[in-house]
Amino acid sequence: MNxxxxxxxxxxxxxxxxxxxxxxxxxxxxxxxAVGPTENDEISRITIVVNAEKxxxxxxxxxxxxxxxxxKIQELDPLNIVERELVLIKVSTDSKTRAEVLEIVNIxxxxxxxxxxxxxxxxxxxxxxxxxxxxEMLRPYGILELVRTGKIACSRGSKS
Amino acid sequence: xxxxxxxxxxxxxxxxxxxxxIFGYPGGVMIPIYDAIxxxxxxxxxxxxxxxxxxxxxxxxxxxxxTGVCMATSGPGGTxxxxxxxxxxxxxxxxxxxxxxxxxxxxxxxAFQEADITGITSPITKHNYLVKSIEELPVVVKEAFYIASxxxxxxxxVDIPVDVLKSLIDKNTKVEVKLNGYKxxxxxxxxxxxxxxxxxxxxxxxxxxxxxxxxxxxASSILTEFAKKANLPVITxxxxxxxxxxxDELSLRIAGMHGTKYANLAFTETDLIIAVGxxxxxxxxxxxxxxxPEAEVIHIDIDPAEIGKNIKTNIPIVGxxxxxxxxxxxxxxxxxxxxxxxxxSEWLGRLKGxxxxxxxxxxxxxxxxxxxxxxxxxxxxxKGDAIICTEVGQNQMWAAQFxxxxxxxxxxxxxxxxTMGFGLPASIGAKVGRPDKTVIDIAGxxxxxxVSQELATAVTGKVPIKIMLLNNGYLGMVRQWQELFYNRxxxxxxxxxxxxxxxxxxxYGGVGLRVKEKRDVxxxxxxxxxINNLVxxxxxxxxxxxxxxxxxxxxxxxxxxxxxx
Ligand SMILES: Cc1ncc(C[n+]2csc(CCOP(=O)(O)OP(=O)(O)O)c2C)c(N)n1
Ligand SMILES: [Mg+2]
Numbered sequence: 161m162n163x164x165x166x167x168x169x170x171x172x173x174x175x176x177x178x179x180x181x182x183x184x185x186x187x188x189x190x191x192x193x194a195v196g197p198t199e200n201d202e203i204s205r206i207t208i209v210v211n212a213e214k215x216x217x218x219x220x221x222x223x224x225x226x227x228x229x230x231x232k233i234q235e236l237d238p239l240n241i242v243e244r245e246l247v248l249i250k251v252s253t254d255s256k257t258r259a260e261v262l263e264i265v266n267i268x269x270x271x272x273x274x275x276x277x278x279x280x281x282x283x284x285x286x287x288x289x290x291x292x293x294x295x296e297m298l299r300p301y302g303i304l305e306l307v308r309t310g311k312i313a314c315s316r317g318s319k320s
Numbered sequence: 321x322x323x324x325x326x327x328x329x330x331x332x333x334x335x336x337x338x339x340x341x342i343f344g345y346p347g348g349v350m351i352p353i354y355d356a357i358x359x360x361x362x363x364x365x366x367x368x369x370x371x372x373x374x375x376x377x378x379x380x381x382x383x384x385x386x387t388g389v390c391m392a393t394s395g396p397g398g399t400x401x402x403x404x405x406x407x408x409x410x411x412x413x414x415x416x417x418x419x420x421x422x423x424x425x426x427x428x429x430x431a432f433q434e435a436d437i438t439g440i441t442s443p444i445t446k447h448n449y450l451v452k453s454i455e456e457l458p459v460v461v462k463e464a465f466y467i468a469s470x471x472x473x474x475x476x477x478v479d480i481p482v483d484v485l486k487s488l489i490d491k492n493t494k495v496e497v498k499l500n501g502y503k504x505x506x507x508x509x510x511x512x513x514x515x516x517x518x519x520x521x522x523x524x525x526x527x528x529x530x531x532x533x534x535x536x537x538x539a540s541s542i543l544t545e546f547a548k549k550a551n552l553p554v555i556t557x558x559x560x561x562x563x564x565x566x567x568d569e570l571s572l573r574i575a576g577m578h579g580t581k582y583a584n585l586a587f588t589e590t591d592l593i594i595a596v597g598x599x600x601x602x603x604x605x606x607x608x609x610x611x612x613p614e615a616e617v618i619h620i621d622i623d624p625a626e627i628g629k630n631i632k633t634n635i636p637i638v639g640x641x642x643x644x645x646x647x648x649x650x651x652x653x654x655x656x657x658x659x660x661x662x663x664x665s666e667w668l669g670r671l672k673g674x675x676x677x678x679x680x681x682x683x684x685x686x687x688x689x690x691x692x693x694x695x696x697x698x699x700x701x702x703k704g705d706a707i708i709c710t711e712v713g714q715n716q717m718w719a720a721q722f723x724x725x726x727x728x729x730x731x732x733x734x735x736x737x738x739t740m741g742f743g744l745p746a747s748i749g750a751k752v753g754r755p756d757k758t759v760i761d762i763a764g765x766x767x768x769x770x771v772s773q774e775l776a777t778a779v780t781g782k783v784p785i786k787i788m789l790l791n792n793g794y795l796g797m798v799r800q801w802q803e804l805f806y807n808r809x810x811x812x813x814x815x816x817x818x819x820x821x822x823x824x825x826x827x828y829g830g831v832g833l834r835v836k837e838k839r840d841v842x843x844x845x846x847x848x849x850x851i852n853n854l855v856x857x858x859x860x861x862x863x864x865x866x867x868x869x870x871x872x873x874x875x876x877x878x879x880x881x882x883x884x885x
Contacts, residue, residue: 170501174450178442185443222625228447228467231501 162191163217164243164313167206167224168232171197175229179206182227186220188212192245192310203231207312236313243313247291248273249282252302261301268294279304323488326454326480327352330418331360332491333461339389341752343367343376347393348433349420349482365752365781368773370397372745374404374475375771378413379746382732383707384753385538387414387469394420395433398479399440403739405475406444410736411559412532414473416464417441423483424452437479446474454487458495466497471504472623473536504622508639508647516594516618516635517651520550521659523592525614525667527572528552532559532735533597533621539642540564540728543596546649549656551664553671555583557598559735562725567704572671573680573724576604577871578717581678581880584871586671587612588878596620597641600630601736606877620644678869680721681883688862689838691715691790694845695722698760698788701845706758707732709747711767712740713797715790717867719762730757741770747785748778758849761787766795766815775828778854786848787856789821792863800866804881821858830854 169175176195183190191209198205212220217235224230236243253261258280265272265282268290274281284294288311295306324332330353334342341363346354357364367373370392377388388408392401398419408415422431427450438448447467449460457480464476520526534543540563547554547570554564555572566573575583584606587593593615598604605611608630619626619633620641627636637644656662682692695718698706708723709732710716716733725731732750734742747761768789778785793816802810822832831851835844835858848855869880 173452174438174442177439181442219625219629226446226623226625228499228502 161213162209162211164236164238164241164311165208165210165217165221166234166236166313167208167230168198169204169206170229170231171202171204172229175204176206178227178229179224182223183208183210183220186223188216188220192308194310194312207310209311234315236315241313241315243287243311244285245288245291245311246283246285246309247295248307249284249295249298249303250305251280251282251298252278252304253280254278257301261298264294264297268297270294322491324491325352325356326457326485326487326489327356329454329457329489329493330461330480330485331356331362333458334362334389337461337465338386341365341380342389342391343373343380343749344391345370345373345393345397347397347420349422349485350391350393350397352482352485353391353420365748365777365783367745367777369771370400371404371741372748372771372774372777374401374415374417375407375739375742375745376749376752376777377415377417378404378408378742379709379732379749380753381408381413381415381749382746383729383750383757385729386753387416387465388749389416389418391418392420393433394422394437395435398435398437402440402444405441405477407734407737407739407742408475409444409446411734412473412536413475414469415475416468417475417477419477419479420485421450421479421481424481425483427481438477441477444475445477448477448479450479451481451484454484454489455493457484457489458493459497462495462497463499466499467502471502505624505638506622506640506643508620508637508644510647512635512637513644513647514651516637517648517655519592519616519618519635520552520594520652521655521662524664525590526552526592526594527586527590528554529556529575529593529595529598530554530560530563531557531596531598533641534560534563535728537597537622537641538728539596539645542642542645542649546645546652549649550652551662551668552594553586553668555586557601557604557735558720558733560598561720561731561733562728565726566724567726572675574720576877577606577873578721578867578869579604580680581869582671582674584877584880585674585678587615589670590615592616592618594618594620596645597622599626605630606871606875610876687838689836689841689860691718691792691859691861691865692722693838694788694790694841694859694861695719695762697841698762698845699723701842701849702758702760706730706760707747707750707754709733709743709750709759709761711743711761711764712738713764713767713795714792714800714865714867715762715764715767715796717797718790721867723762740764740767742767744768744771744774744787745777747787748774748781748783751783751785752781759785761785763787763789764796765789765791765793765821769819772824775825775830775854775856779829784851784853784855787825787854788845788848789856789858790861791821791858792861792865793817794863797867799864803864803866804870805872816863821856825854825856828854830856833857834860836860
């Protein structure tokens with residue numbers, strides 16, 4: 161099962177390496193990982209999606225807490241969060257298919273952010289399932305390149 | 321404003337932390353530090369290989385309870401420390417390792433003797449630092465000692481580039497430590513503790529299972545008090561040896577692969593394990609699914625990650641062993657003062673019976689030179705009052721089985737990592753920390769050859785340790801497994817007659833004695849203790865003697881192999 165773990169860390173050199181190596185050392189495979197500074201620039205947030213069973217996750221969270229630069233860890237409840245991922249998809253198009261692709265992009269409320277002679281660059285933000293659905297729709301036209309940010313998430317309501 | 325160099329600042333910070341000795345080895349980028357040492361009052365013990373600087377610092381820490389300090393140069397110096405750091409990490413020993421690094425400007429360019437030592441040691445340190453500017457240095461040193469010695473102790477590495485060591489800083493720089501992500505829990509949750517006290521009170525067949533955590537938190541006397549008050553038998557781990565007097569009636573000594581049969585059987589029959597400062601290592605539990613099938617578990621540990629890691633816990637208590645045991649003992653007192661003490665005579669009687677039925681044994685009447693006999697004689701001659709260090713292998717297990725420890729910090733052995741070559745440098749560190757004590761390394765002929773260059777350290781550093789070498793001409797523990805599980809195919813384990821150990825120690829300026837006969841054992845031990853120098857006694861023991869009882873790897877711990885020779 162996929163778990164979303166949100167980790168607040170001190171914004172110092174080497175912290176990300178320590179965290180990611182802890183996952184691999186304990187035998188966990190990271191599905192996605194997103195890092196960036198928070199409202200406080202001495203603190204960064206790392207959002208990690210990892211596939212594991214419950215006991216394994218509890219163990220890894222406890223081990224993460226032992227890292228000196230880790231300040232706080234939340235395992236986000238998938239039913240009570242807003243999760244987003246930004247994906248850039250470069251689709252191959254020609255004069256015949258361009259209109260169809262544009263229509264699909266509109267339906268998904270995605271954006272065209274670059275136009276090439278033989279391609280369109282599509283930007284979409286959303287949940288993984290929405291992104292995956294768009295990817296499936298565009299696949300028949302030929303996906304030249306696909307880049308994703310990795311998932312970020314925030315719990316709903318005022319509590320942080 | 322008076323300025324000093326980074327190297328001078330480092331020494332000043334070490335002194336402030338109460339450091340009185342460093343175990344180290346110099347190199348190019350370390351010269352600024354060694355230059356400062358040249359004028360200072362800080363004692364430096366020059367080892368002959370950096371691994372042994374770490375092991376010596378480790379032995380010093382185990383013997384004294386203080387944080388051990390070791391030091392090495394960049395590149396190969398740092399990588400040579402790695403085994404010693406990993407050893408300290410596995411056994412939760414407070415240590416600060418200082419390495420020199422190439423100048424900040426060339427880090428990342430594969431400069432001469434550059435190694436990414438913070439990267440390399442990240443999985444084997446509690447924390448590590450690369451000091452990027454002189455301003456950080458005093459803060460980092462302070463944090464390093466704080467982190468190493470608090471919570472669950474462990475090694476911290478501080479990597480300092482040579483330009484930082486050479487640059488100048490105001491002598492009286494203010495140091496402010498800010499560790500937002502580090503707040504170990506010392507006080508246990510009182511509700512849980514009350515529940516635990518009740519559970520212990522109503523248990524018919526409880527045991528305390530005490531580990532290295534008791535020793536690092538200084539909880540031996542409260543543990544002993546509580547065990548006696550509540551009539552609780554005590555089993556320890558190898559690292560817990562000495563935290564409860566092993567000659568006490570309530571002691572079941574150590575459990576596990578080569579533990580006592582009565583301890584292992586007690587685990588199998590107990591209805592309640594009160595585990596304190598242990599991590600249920602596989603060498604103790606044997607086959608996990610059959611470990612302590614009847615038992616509920618109270619697990620007290622300062623590291624929440626250990627609780628529930630290997631076995632299911634009914635009452636988890638996160639906290640410092642000493643503080644929690646104090647509270648637990650108080651709560652227990654309250655219960656018994658209103659309800660009266662529980663009668664455990666049936667359970668204690670049962671255990672007494674097991675002890676009589678399955679004592680640790682060897683053929684006492686044999687004319688041959690038995691290692692167990694030698695260890696027993698060492699125990700007798702030292703009246704159980706020495707600090708015993710061990711190497712790894714059969715020698716370690718014989719030492720653990722036949723030397724009864726009754727004080728914390730007197731049995732020093734590589735547990736988690738099982739590092740051959742630990743004992744000699746660790747005994748040097750222990751003796752430096754406790755010059756008042758007799759310090760003995762019970763050694764194996766294989767292990768000692770991994771570090772025999774440290775004989776020089778003992779002689780030139782004037783550290784008169786005693787090495788009791790149980791020389792069987794084999795990598796004995798591996799040979800034992802080959803005998804038992806690989807049809808006596810002794811592949812690459814015979815090392816006999818490869819060196820004359822008496823001559824070897826004499827070549828370094830120490831004293832060598834050789835014993836081949838049982839009747840000479842006691843005299844040689846006494847003589848070794850009288851000489852104020854490094855002494856190695858080369859005991860030519862029976863070559864194919866085995867350590868029994870034994871739990872085969874992967875087997876349940878109540879199924880122990882016995883000696884049937
Ligand atoms: C550094 C290291 N290498 C290999 C081993 C594997 N090993 C464990 S015990 C042992 C034999 C030890 O031989 P010796 O020191 O003579 O002790 P004995 O068992 O004979 O008492 C070996 C090779 C180890 N524990 N540590
Ligand atoms: Mg041997």
